[in-house]
Amino acid sequence: MKQKVIREIVRVDGNHQLHINVPLDMGDEFEVILMPLRPKSEFESLSDDDRFNLAAYATVVDDDPEEDVLWERYTHA
Numbered sequence: 001m002k003q004k005v006i007r008e009i010v011r012v013d014g015n016h017q018l019h020i021n022v023p024l025d026m027g028d029e030f031e032v033i034l035m036p037l038r039p040k041s042e043f044e045s046l047s048d049d050d051r052f053n054l055a056a057y058a059t060v061v062d063d064d065p066e067e068d069v070l071w072e073r074y075t076h077a
Helices: 048-058 065-075
Strands: none
Touching: none
């Protein structure tokens, strides 16, 4: 079985059901995660790389002695 991920935007039908065509080589059992689609905000129109960078920068805590110790070997090479 090939490891693949399908990501697509689908709409419910008249019975409020979703239909997804699954390639045969993906197997017969799946984990499904549903997220409602919202209007695109400025953030969502960014590329995946830009979103990753924003998330990484947002998690940095300035003036944190514990974090400084962790990063010291990289910043004082």
